[in-house]
Amino acid sequence: MSKVTFNEEKCKGCELCVSVCPKKIIALADRINSSGYRPAEVKQMDLCIGCAFCATICPDVVIKVEK
Amino acid sequence: MSKVTFNEEKCKGCELCVSVCPKKIIALADRINSSGYRPAEVKQMDLCIGCAFCATICPDVVIKVEK
Amino acid sequence: MAVVFDKTKGLTDKAFHYCPGCTHGIAHRLVAEAMEELGVLEKAIGVAPVGCAVFAYEYFNCDMQEASHGRAPAVATGIKRVLPDNIVFTYQGDGDLASIGTAEIIHAAARGENITVIFINNTTYGMTGGQMAPTTLVGQVTTTSPNGRDPMLAGYPIKMSEMLATIEGAAYIERVSLHDIKHIKHAKKSIKKAFENQINKKGFSLIEVLSTCPTNWGVSPKDAMLWLEKNMIPNFPLGVKKEVE
Amino acid sequence: MAVVFDKTKGLTDKAFHYCPGCTHGIAHRLVAEAMEELGVLEKAIGVAPVGCAVFAYEYFNCDMQEASHGRAPAVATGIKRVLPDNIVFTYQGDGDLASIGTAEIIHAAARGENITVIFINNTTYGMTGGQMAPTTLVGQVTTTSPNGRDPMLAGYPIKMSEMLATIEGAAYIERVSLHDIKHIKHAKKSIKKAFENQINKKGFSLIEVLSTCPTNWGVSPKDAMLWLEKNMIPNFPLGVKKEVE
Amino acid sequence: MAKVLMKGNEAIAEAAIQAGCKYFFGYPITPQNEIPAYMAKKLPQIGGTFLQAESEVAAINMVYGAAGTGARVMTSSSGPGISLKQEGISYIAGADLPCVIVNIVRSGPGLGGIQPAQSDYFQTVKGGGHGDYYMVVYAPATIQEAVDVTMEAFDVADQYRTPVTILGDGMLGQMMEPVEFKQPKKRTLEEKSWATTGYIGDRPRNIINSLYIVPSMLEDTIRKRFERYEVIKKEETKVEVYNCEDAQIIIAAYGTTSRICRSVIEAAEEIGIKVGLIRPITVWPFPDQAFEEYANKDAVKAFLAVEMSMGQMVEDVRLAVNGRKPVHFTGRTGGMVPTPKEILDKIKIILEEVN
Amino acid sequence: MAKVLMKGNEAIAEAAIQAGCKYFFGYPITPQNEIPAYMAKKLPQIGGTFLQAESEVAAINMVYGAAGTGARVMTSSSGPGISLKQEGISYIAGADLPCVIVNIVRSGPGLGGIQPAQSDYFQTVKGGGHGDYYMVVYAPATIQEAVDVTMEAFDVADQYRTPVTILGDGMLGQMMEPVEFKQPKKRTLEEKSWATTGYIGDRPRNIINSLYIVPSMLEDTIRKRFERYEVIKKEETKVEVYNCEDAQIIIAAYGTTSRICRSVIEAAEEIGIKVGLIRPITVWPFPDQAFEEYANKDAVKAFLAVEMSMGQMVEDVRLAVNGRKPVHFTGRTGGMVPTPKEILDKIKIILEEVN
Amino acid sequence: MTEQVIIAGFGGQGIMSIGQMLTYAGMIEDKNVSWLPSYGPEMRGGTANCNVTVSDDMVGSPIVTEASAVLVLNKPSLDKFESFVREKGLLIVNSSLIDKKTTRNDIRTYYIPANEIAAELGNDKIANMVMLGAYIELTKVVAVDSVLEALKKVLGESKAGLIPINRQALERGAACVN
Amino acid sequence: MTEQVIIAGFGGQGIMSIGQMLTYAGMIEDKNVSWLPSYGPEMRGGTANCNVTVSDDMVGSPIVTEASAVLVLNKPSLDKFESFVREKGLLIVNSSLIDKKTTRNDIRTYYIPANEIAAELGNDKIANMVMLGAYIELTKVVAVDSVLEALKKVLGESKAGLIPINRQALERGAACVN
Ligand SMILES: Cc1ncc(C[n+]2csc(CCOP(=O)(O)OP(=O)(O)O)c2C)c(N)n1
Ligand SMILES: Cc1ncc(C[n+]2csc(CCOP(=O)(O)OP(=O)(O)O)c2C)c(N)n1
Ligand code: SF4
Ligand code: SF4
Ligand code: SF4
Ligand code: SF4
Ligand code: SF4
Ligand code: SF4
Ligand SMILES: [Mg+2]
């Protein structure tokens, strides 16, 4: 199993991670961070394969991936 | 026969005309023009073939060639 | 559990000010990772441009100088001539490098200045609100080409990499893209090589990075990636334009 | 008796201030003859540079503007955009065009500005007493490369024509030489074509003219011609670099 | 024509077009980007040309070329961009070419900031470029005035063959106010017989040039230009004198700062202090006379220059007042805007000192 | 060390080298070409670097980069080239970088001429670049003095983290006089802990920058810089006061012009007129005090500023004299040099007016 | 009458446009008006605000330092601009996004659930108009009709269809303070 | 003693170098000196001139407007600088290249066939030294030996072989005015 953590306060909700996740498990949350963005989060962490595509494309260095 | 005339006051004695004349008939005069240069002149006009090489290379538009 | 991916030490903790989805952020990370991996952060001196990356001096975790618009290569030259053993790089946009800074980049290349240049081509002036850049595509609408870039009026986009490749002093010129994972990974390798060249005193290296500006293109970050792939790459073919062994 | 050769009406009667044997004078005459022959003197507006040819405005028998150092292409652009049907040309040295004016010439080419550029490459800054130019050859001694141009310090000479030929907006780029009669005659043809292109609205044309500077090279005018042939031509190959039909 | 609500930058651009400006060469920089954007949209519609130059250096030289053909032409920029234009401006002045330059001032030095400032006064008014020359410089306080002086600027440029600068600031450029476009009073302008338009054979060749290798000839051209400057001083100086009768303190302020000072005048009135305002509308030529006049009045105890800078125009105020009354300064810089309260406090201190 | 006969330009270059300048970035322009030529020859011999930049714009930015590493660095130029450097100079001032700029003034505006002039005074002294800043400006009158102030300039630049300009003119650059090279008085200079030399982990990252997007922060940096300016005014102002005791007329002149004025003093003496000379050696900071002192003396009837310009420094003289005495001006421009006779004639006229 | 208003919120909340609308409306009613935006490199995503003056007299300084009214649409704006309201002035808070209450009691404060109301009206984007409606109702500085006329000019005739929903938003805002 | 000299001729006649030599010699003798060239874009081929001051006092203006002596080596220079000689001053004319006579009779004028003498000495290039010799003889401003020492410094030791011919030139010049 893999673990993906988001530095939520830095996320800008650009959805690039959403678009590249091969497992389609990332989506924006409903809450708003202090900059006014809806941060991304992994909906089903157990499906994550730790490919780090999300982290590779994230322009704001929001994501940490462990495996 | 050809005729080559020099606008002596403009000549700077650079000898480029001297160097390209196929007939080797151009040389610098002994006199000095008002800018302090020895102007070029044709020594044996009768040998001139009117090729205008001299005029073509003259950087100061000193030379007129007639044929 | 092993860490597969984490923020590089080459970046400070400061949050980027870039717009959501802007690939400037990716480019920053790749440069920072390359420097960290090569162990040169401690002797690196970066030169930030005027452009959206103007605050790069707050992000790269090394000594930085903020240059005036377009003059980063000259500033880098001044640094490198004093400190030839340090690692000096510039990070510049297309307005900065391909427009106002044309002379500076060309002559840095011509001198074979042993520096690394990261050139972010996003076909527009992001910072000032989306004006036409020298790299703006034909037909592309910007605030200063409101009817789309008309080559009769404003000419054709400049291919800086191809032009710089004609210069003898240039050691390594490559154009890369950030529009998908595969290309991002390749871009990383190229950027790293551009720094390695400097370490090995090979001379002037420049990586042109095709990048997005979702804000001024008026599309979503995801669509911006697609637009880049579909419109920019045909106009700006990827690949190594020059490499001296 | 028929006149085989006489001063063109394209030149005023003012004597050139150039040094003895300097080929700037030949280049002037060729440009003036081309304009006279094409009948465009009356609608020509020339732009003089800063360099030895700074007084060109006194010699060309047409309206003239004197531009600041390196900016002749920008000045010409300003003129041509107002008067698209006039004939606008610049006459620039290698310091002017290939150094300080790099950005201006490249962007005029990129815009496909419909102007004619005469580029006098004499590998040095004649006017200011013989400093190194971007086109100075490796090893060439100048006042600012007193031990000969060292590529490690100052890079390699720039081949402007080759570089400009990579630009889409450029319609016609050729390098010619003035070192002997044959080449002078060819140069004349090329210069004339560069003006014809403008008349036919083909866009940006530039003729790079290899030229001598006997004064700063420290040789006689005749030896300067030989030096040009022997040293410059191998470094700056003659010929058409780009021609759009 | 009815009033329209416009951004300062756009209003200036529209005013230029209505004044017959058909050519614009510029380069983007905040806070003046709406000017090129407006020009890019509008000029092609009237058969003019907008061109984004590769740099400010190129832009000002394109202006030089176009102005040399006799066309009405404009450029605009701010801070760093205006600095880059100094060589070109000096050439334009030296070649006696008419053109209009808009400077929407941001804070400096260096990259500084993009908030409004008035710290380019010296650069604009004393000649940031090399050599002996001046430009006519308008410093409008409202968008309406910006429109009016921009339209006039083209006439003045042509009449005296001089570059003219519109000195705004970020605030003036970015704000919106209602404006009306009215043609300025008609001037009789000479034909531009000096322009390089192609030599048709019916006139001598024209040459646009600033090089005079013989010093006495260069001196002659400069002296002639300075004679024209004297005429400009006489004919074109503009100033607003407000509430100065019986004023104890007279504020000197231009541009948007003067509007803040107006609020101060009311506030001062309320606490029994009579404050006047001399507002240069042209900062070159500087309205010396207005200052001289009030410097000689007994009621006036002191002058106070207020600027968004560390104190630049204050020197011109001092020169005009010439020691007859104390001249004080207060200001903010770096994009900070002085508040009415700060200014009023300063006035109180001055009055205490005086009494 | 024995005296050597040197051209002004070469002497300045040698002085810089002896002051520890190891880097020079320049671009050719008359009349300062001997400076880069000298540097090109000498710097490689001492392990330094001479680089001919692609333009003045590039040169000043190379200076910025090198100065940012803490190195002693210089550039030189004239007229058009100095104008092109204005953006860079403003950045250098805004980033608090020390460096030395040599301006061997030629006549302007525009391409102008290459003969000596002093018409770049405003540009140099009031800030030709954008924003609130000043530079220390030395205006030497002899080649010896040029050498002395050049050597001092590097120390002053480092001590106050400011650009320093040596304001010469074509005459000073081209003439030869005997000179001696003496180290200036030793100053204790702080280490350049702010320099970007690579972050070795034992100090915080260093950043060379002039951008402050928060106006209050920008204002803070500017105010701090202006506090340093106050110290400079107190500590570094230099002036020569010559023959001013009992003088009826005091001439204000700097640089080579002041030498012409010296000849006038003798000539005036001969016909019974007492003329003094106040010669600013720093034109920024301007020696206000010297003028104030003599403005208060009864013997002094008037001041006369003499310049190779249409009158620029005269404004600083007026500001210092502040109306206490009349301030007159005479000058030549365009490369013309005022003659002693002209100046003496002017003095006679002034005295007639006064009496 | 001189109204000096600060309107502040996130970029994208329509801060600038209601400011312009108010200014336009003032002009339509032949009042003296000015609109001054804050501008900066961080416009995107960051906070946005503008100053509007509507007055019977000539507008002096376009900068509002002592506001007759402040409209805040997000929390950072409340923190930043609360103190700008002059004594007895008006503070209008978008309570949909701001859970905090003002600490000042020398001013008149209204809490408007602008986003909720906008959502009810079926268009998230018109929360700004709800806020404006409340402000106009409280001050009567301009007539609702003038705002709608301004809107027409701004939107262009083609989007005239959006007028009714905007009117509703203004009215719902007004209703909140009645 | 203050000597203010103008030396003028064609470029290439060695105008600048005799000026420098004189200046150098003055410095060797611990006098106050200055040398000021005319400079311009037309140095080549055009006329060249320089101003030299040698004085016991501090040098004021390095520009010579009222010359104690003028040395002219070609005709345009005579035309241009004749008027610069102050009353009772010295004018030295290279009569080899200048057939004209001066029109002034308030000054002392000497005509030296400098080029002929140089040709006699077998080196066309030292006509300038002949002129300088005449000048020094007339004014004694510096010693001949000082000039030769200056020459050594300028030429460098390697060209010391040229000293004798230069000494001869100076002497022949001096002889012309004795
Ligand atoms: C001399 C100067 N000119 C103009 C500007 C204004 N300016 C700031 S950023 C920029 C363009 C940036 O575009 P680019 O280099 O493509 O970077 P991007 O924002 O697209 O990343 C301009 C013109 C400036 N600061 N200085
Ligand atoms: C801005 C500026 N920089 C420098 C100069 C000085 N300058 C005059 S001519 C010249 C170089 C000319 O060289 P080039 O263009 O090669 O012409 P050439 O004289 O060799 O024909 C320079 C640097 C100037 N006039 N203006
Ligand atoms: S690591 Fe891969 S699978 Fe896991 S969330 Fe990221 S992109 Fe999706
Ligand atoms: S890519 Fe990064 S910034 Fe964008 S939504 Fe995902 S985590 Fe957030
Ligand atoms: S025309 Fe030909 S042959 Fe006659 S002189 Fe000239 S070069 Fe010689
Ligand atoms: S080429 Fe012309 S200038 Fe040269 S010597 Fe011959 S005629 Fe004279
Ligand atoms: S404006 Fe464009 S380039 Fe700049 S940060 Fe935003 S998206 Fe990126
Ligand atoms: S210096 Fe050189 S280029 Fe200039 S005129 Fe003389 S020979 Fe020609
Ligand atoms: Mg860009």
Ligand SMILES: [Mg+2]
């Ligand atoms: Mg050249």
